Amino acid sequence: MYPKPIKNLIDIFLRFPTVGRKTATRFAFHLLNTDSSEIDRLIKELKQLKSSVHTCQFCYRSLEKERDLCSICDDKSREPILAIVERETDLISLEKTNQYKGYYFILGGNVSPLRKKDLKKVRAKDLKRRIEAPESFGVKEIKEVIIATNPTTEGEATGLFLKRVLDKFDLKITKLAKGLPVGGELEYADEDTLTSALKGRK
Numbered sequence: 001m002y003p004k005p006i007k008n009l010i011d012i013f014l015r016f017p018t019v020g021r022k023t024a025t026r027f028a029f030h031l032l033n034t035d036s037s038e039i040d041r042l043i044k045e046l047k048q049l050k051s052s053v054h055t056c057q058f059c060y061r062s063l064e065k066e067r068d069l070c071s072i073c074d075d076k077s078r079e080p081i082l083a084i085v086e087r088e089t090d091l092i093s094l095e096k097t098n099q100y101k102g103y104y105f106i107l108g109g110n111v112s113p114l115r116k117k118d119l120k121k122v123r124a125k126d127l128k129r130r131i132e133a134p135e136s137f138g139v140k141e142i143k144e145v146i147i148a149t150n151p152t153t154e155g156e157a158t159g160l161f162l163k164r165v166l167d168k169f170d171l172k173i174t175k176l177a178k179g180l181p182v183g184g185e186l187e188y189a190d191e192d193t194l195t196s197a198l199k200g201r202k
């Protein structure tokens, strides 16, 4: 229906989170009507994204400069708690509550209840290594793990999977309290709701 370059762009945007066909098509046509200088800027930023953004070696948060730990993981006054989140945006949401003073681990995705291959999408092995030997990353020993996945079907399935992975460790395992909107995501929960979900964890 559309010329190939437009169709190709639509296919790329369709893979973006929360983008459906209508939005993908709008994005493609938006770019078609954008000045060449803006397009050049976009290309430049896209090229730099992978090469100039680094990740924290403990939590996988993105960093502008190459260094071992991010400011959170490097903060020795943090409590020995580890919140496991699906994405970096969830970390930011919890951090914004100012109520959580532990560390984080970004799983990098979630697990669909019926798709075994999804297990490879999340950093479960990396997580185990961090709990087994946090000192080797420069982080203190973890005493409690909070499963802070989203209250969605995939988030719940991921939580159950994590519980199985972590059960063999001598750890207190808690989960954010119910009360977060079901089917919603941490990223969109307000700070008060998140704070009470943290305080009511069990």
Ligand SMILES: [Zn+2]
Pocket: 056, 057, 058, 059, 060, 061, 069, 070, 071, 072, 073, 074
């Ligand atoms: Zn970090």
